[in-house]
Amino acid sequence: MTEADSAGRVVSDRILRVDAGVVALIQQHGRDAYPHECCGALIGTGNVVFSGCQLPNTTEEGPRSRFLVRPTDYRAAEGRATELGQELLGFYHSHPDHPARPSQYDLDHAWPVFAYVIIAIEQGEPGAMTSWRLRDDRSMFDEEQITIGTD
Amino acid sequence: MANRVLIPTPLRAYAGGQDVAQAAGNTVGELLEDLTAQYADLRKHLYSDDGQLRRFVNVYLNEDDIRYLQKEDTPVSDGDTISIVPSVAGGVTMVARDA
Numbered sequence: 001m002t003e004a005d006s007a008g009r010v011v012s013d014r015i016l017r018v019d020a021g022v023v024a025l026i027q028q029h030g031r032d033a034y035p036h037e038c039c040g041a042l043i044g045t046g047n048v049v050f051s052g053c054q055l056p057n058t059t060e061e062g063p064r065s066r067f068l069v070r071p072t073d074y075r076a077a078e079g080r081a082t083e084l085g086q087e088l089l090g091f092y093h094s095h096p097d098h099p100a101r102p103s104q105y106d107l108d109h110a111w112p113v114f115a116y117v118i119i120a121i122e123q124g125e126p127g128a129m130t131s132w133r134l135r136d137d138r139s140m141f142d143e144e145q146i147t148i149g150t151d
Numbered sequence: 152m153a154n155r156v157l158i159p160t161p162l163r164a165y166a167g168g169q170d171v172a173q174a175a176g177n178t179v180g181e182l183l184e185d186l187t188a189q190y191a192d193l194r195k196h197l198y199s200d201d202g203q204l205r206r207f208v209n210v211y212l213n214e215d216d217i218r219y220l221q222k223e224d225t226p227v228s229d230g231d232t233i234s235i236v237p238s239v240a241g242g243v244t245m246v247a248r249d250a
Contacts, residue, residue, distance in 0.1 A: 037242055059240070066242035071209040071216075074237050078160060088160045091239050098243040106241035109207055111161040112196060116241070138195065 014144035015047060016115050016131045022052040023148055026119055027126035029054050030094035034124045036063035039093040041077035042115060045086050048150050049115075052092065053077055066105075067093045090115030090131075097121070100128040102141045110134040110141070117146070154227055156186055157234040165192040174233075179210060180223030182233060197235070207238040 022042070029038040041053040055077065059068035069077075069091060081088040091114060095101075100120040102110075110116060112134050120127035132141035153173040158166045166172050167190065174189065176182030183204075187194040199205050210217045211234040217225045227233070 039239070059242070067240065069239035071211075071236040071238055074159075074239060081160075093241055095243050103241070103243050105243075109240040111237055111239065113161040113164055114239075 014133070014142075015147050016049065016117070016144050017047055017147045017150050018042075018049045018117075019044075019051070019150050020148050022049050023129065025052045025054070026092050026094075026117065026129065029092075030096075030119045030121040030126055031124060033057070033063075033094060033096075034121050035096045037065065037067040037094050037096060039067040039069055039091060041069075041080075041088060042090045042092060042117065043077070043081045043084060043086050044089050047089075049089055050086065050150060051084070053080060064096060088114075090117065092117035092119065094119050094121045097123065100130040102132050106132075107134070107138075107141060110138070112136060112138075115144070116141070152229050154182060154230075155232045156182070157232065159235055159237050161237065162193060162196055162235065165196065166190045176227060178221075178223065179212060179217050179225045179227060179233060182227055183210070183223070207240055209236040209238060210234070211236060 029040060037057055039057050040055045042049045044050040055069050055073045057063050057067045058070045059066040078088045095118055100118040116132045119129045129146060131144050131146050133144060134141055153175045156172045156174050158170055158172055163170055172186060174182045174186040176185050197208050212225055213232055
């Protein structure tokens with residue numbers, strides 16, 4: 001079992017609906033940031049993501065394999081969601097030249113409730129996109145399906 | 152004396168669904184103890200197994216990060232607002248490529 005496999009497993013009874021424009025934004029952000037990781041916020045209501053917000057990757061641990069959304073940007077994203085009358089639903093980040101599966105590092109630093117969308121960027125081009133939720137006991141992530149479109 | 156504590160989105164489900172809670176204490180640490188006594192499920196998301204605040208949990212007294220004050224010993228006055236603000240972090244595991 002790989003480390004990524006130990007951090008998450010597939011379940012299929014939850015669906016995250018993501019606006020097609022948000023999917024395109026995430027793909028472009030991942031492409032632009034490559035070979036570094038990109039990150040951003042997901043805003044919407046319930047299980048529907050209506051907008052994405054690109055955020056700076058402020059990690060000091062090496063942006064090819066880490067991302068960090070600093071508290072000021074977190075606050076701005078939560079404030080933006082409130083302005084829109086919506087909710088901060090989660091965050092996305094890219095895995096350059098790695099699978100779109102959560103790492104142990106992702107698990108160790110995850111927050112509950114949020115959707116964690118991961119996009120694989122393979123040699124600079126967007127690949128698979130997946131979404132994960134931390135279990136309440138913090139033991140692992142469960143995968144949820146992504147559906148493109150908000151209808 | 153009770154102070155307002157602003158709860159971030161991912162922790163509201165563990166704080167009675169509220170975005171603002173009330174907690175009492177003379178210091179930030181005491182106030183967080185009171186908060187987690189009221190809402191026990193918050194504890195595992197705020198503190199690591201060794202009882203330390205998790206690295207990516209940021210606590211502000213009004214607009215100031217308590218790391219730059221007296222950390223959890225920072226005194227709290229009537230009317231102060233405490234904010235719990237996440238940093239969000241992650242990434243692939245290998246770091247050697249960055250060297």
